[in-house]
Amino acid sequence: xxxxxxxxxxxxxxxxxxxxxxxxxxxxxxxxxLRLLYPVLRRVLPAGWTERVFVWTEEVSKGYLFNCQMCGQxxxxxxGMTCPMNCPxxxxxxxxxxxxxxxxxxxxxDMPCVWVQAWRRDAQMERYSGEILLLQRPVNRALQDxxxxxxxxxxxxxxxxPGWSAIELE
Amino acid sequence: MGNSDRTPEASQGxxxxxxxxxxxxxxxxxxxxxxxxxxxxxxxxxxxxxxxAKLGGVCDGINATDGSGANCHMSSVACCxxxxxxxxxxxxxxxxxxxxxxxxxxDLLGAAAxxxxxxLCLTGDDVSAGDQPEARRVFDFxxxxxxxxxxxxxxxxxxxxxxxxxxxxAYFLGAAANPxxxxxxxRHLRLAKKIEAGAQFIQTQYxxxxxxxxxxxxxxxxxxxxxxxxxxxxxxxxRSERAAEFMRxxxxxxxxxxxxxxxxAKTPRKSKREEGIRICVEIIEQVKQIEGVRGVHIxxxxxxxxxxxxxxxAGLLREKPTV
Numbered sequence: 498x499x500x501x502x503x504x505x506x507x508x509x510x511x512x513x514x515x516x517x518x519x520x521x522x523x524x525x526x527x528x529x530x531l532r533l534l535y536p537v538l539r540r541v542l543p544a545g546w547t548e549r550v551f552v553w554t555e556e557v558s559k560g561y562l563f564n565c566q567m568c569g570q571x572x573x574x575x576x577g578m579t580c581p582m583n584c585p586x587x588x589x590x591x592x593x594x595x596x597x598x599x600x601x602x603x604x605x606x607d608m609p610c611v612w613v614q615a616w617r618r619d620a621q622m623e624r625y626s627g628e629i630l631l632l633q634r635p636v637n638r639a640l641q642d643x644x645x646x647x648x649x650x651x652x653x654x655x656x657x658x659p660g661w662s663a664i665e666l667e
Numbered sequence: 668m669g670n671s672d673r674t675p676e677a678s679q680g681x682x683x684x685x686x687x688x689x690x691x692x693x694x695x696x697x698x699x700x701x702x703x704x705x706x707x708x709x710x711x712x713x714x715x716x717x718x719x720a721k722l723g724g725v726c727d728g729i730n731a732t733d734g735s736g737a738n739c740h741m742s743s744v745a746c747c748x749x750x751x752x753x754x755x756x757x758x759x760x761x762x763x764x765x766x767x768x769x770x771x772x773x774d775l776l777g778a779a780a781x782x783x784x785x786x787l788c789l790t791g792d793d794v795s796a797g798d799q800p801e802a803r804r805v806f807d808f809x810x811x812x813x814x815x816x817x818x819x820x821x822x823x824x825x826x827x828x829x830x831x832x833x834x835x836x837a838y839f840l841g842a843a844a845n846p847x848x849x850x851x852x853x854r855h856l857r858l859a860k861k862i863e864a865g866a867q868f869i870q871t872q873y874x875x876x877x878x879x880x881x882x883x884x885x886x887x888x889x890x891x892x893x894x895x896x897x898x899x900x901x902x903x904x905x906r907s908e909r910a911a912e913f914m915r916x917x918x919x920x921x922x923x924x925x926x927x928x929x930x931x932a933k934t935p936r937k938s939k940r941e942e943g944i945r946i947c948v949e950i951i952e953q954v955k956q957i958e959g960v961r962g963v964h965i966x967x968x969x970x971x972x973x974x975x976x977x978x979x980x981a982g983l984l985r986e987k988p989t990v
Binding site for chain 1: 808859
């Protein structure tokens with residue numbers, strides 16, 4: 498039996514992860530801060546550096562807090578502040594039917610199922626609670642390793658695949 | 668048979684007519700029976716026909732698994748195409764494990780062209796469950812994105828890219844549900860999400876624990892979901908307590924209560940098989956009473972010959988074609 502790449506399982510902070518309300522507040526604060534900071538950074542920094550700064554900051558902060566996998570299209574606030582890309586099946590609308598009776602992952606037996614945690618934490622959230630019920634569109638794999646913050650601010654991929662958006666706009 | 672293209676006589680009507688027969692049975696309010704075909708480790712179409720022949724007379728639909736348990740068998744598209752040609756009513760299982768979105772959309776078109784009218788959209792067991800665990804896992808889509816994409820292709824007549832289809836596929840779309848694994852108290856919400864994504868019918872994981880199913884159905888009914896989807900409960904005969912233990916350990920997502928394993932263990936060796944069938948029939952009789960259950964899906968892996976007996980003993984036989 499293969500084990501899932503150990504390198505992809507950074508320890509992160511379990512204590513923080515179990516405080517979705519706090520993380521939700523941090524999320525909202527950082528979004529507002531970034532909206533202010535972004536135009537300034539772009540003016541001050543040489544071309545290409547803004548992205549570098551964003552990617553690095555995200556890797557460090559979200560990496561520590563959420564084991565962020567840098568998919569470049571963050572939906573943390575809709576998934577109980579639990580990173581869905583930690584699910585070995587990359588589910589964005591989980592959990593799958595393979596969850597073990599002890600609530601652990603089908604693929605990594607000693608890891609709690611990301612989606613069991615996500616649903617539990619979603620219920621504890623304030624503003625975004627219930628967003629876990631939203632149908633998440635397919636992942637844009639071309640955005641892997643880019644900055645989700647930058648993609649959000651610049652509206653990169655805001656629409657998703659044309660066929661998919663057509664039905665969303667109805 | 669030689670190299671000719673002849674296929675066995677159809678035991679039922681012509682599947683190439685546009686509409687899903689499974690859908691007609693369900694919409695007519697009849698208690699539906701579907702079963703799972705063991706897809707062969709073979710390149711011979713006769714192996715598919717032989718398995719389908721055991722099921723065709725008593726089932727409203729036959730599922731062809733897509734590399735179940737992450738083990739390689741004949742592809743589900745091919746098995747379904749062969750069954751459609753022979754006049755059976757195939758249900759195409761598509762999992763997200765092995766193919767990316769380009770391949771999946773291509774298969775959805777191809778299967779429709781070959782006469783397949785029912786699709787069951789699955790996440791899929793992980794590669795680590797199978798006998799080639801060194802394979803790459805794909806999971807480009809998840810089950811819900813797959814469902815919605817199939818719905819978009821059917822209803823909007825476009826691919827995900829927005830490119831137009833000259834003839835869209837006409838699919839009766841299904842999804843799986845597993846009420847028996849955590850988070851059990853939230854599984855009905857995932858069912859709701861699947862219905863929103865386009866599921867018209869549901870086939871559940873093996874049910875060996877009826878009270879858990881009852882609780883799930885109660886929550887689903889409270890949300891009014893039972894009126895929006897045709898739910899078929901997965902059942903199957905256990906050969907022995909050893910088979911039960913194997914499934915518990917090795918097949919992802921299967922929950923078997925100790926009471927059932929013990930009951931099989933206490934049964935003398937010669938009658939274990941019969942006892943497994945009896946348990947299966949008992950479960951069918953119980954789930955049939957639950958409001959919102961519209962049929963059963965019988966998974967008798969490598970023992971298809973037991974399916975007609977199970978259907979008959981559970982009192983589910985009826986004249987076919989029915990509608």
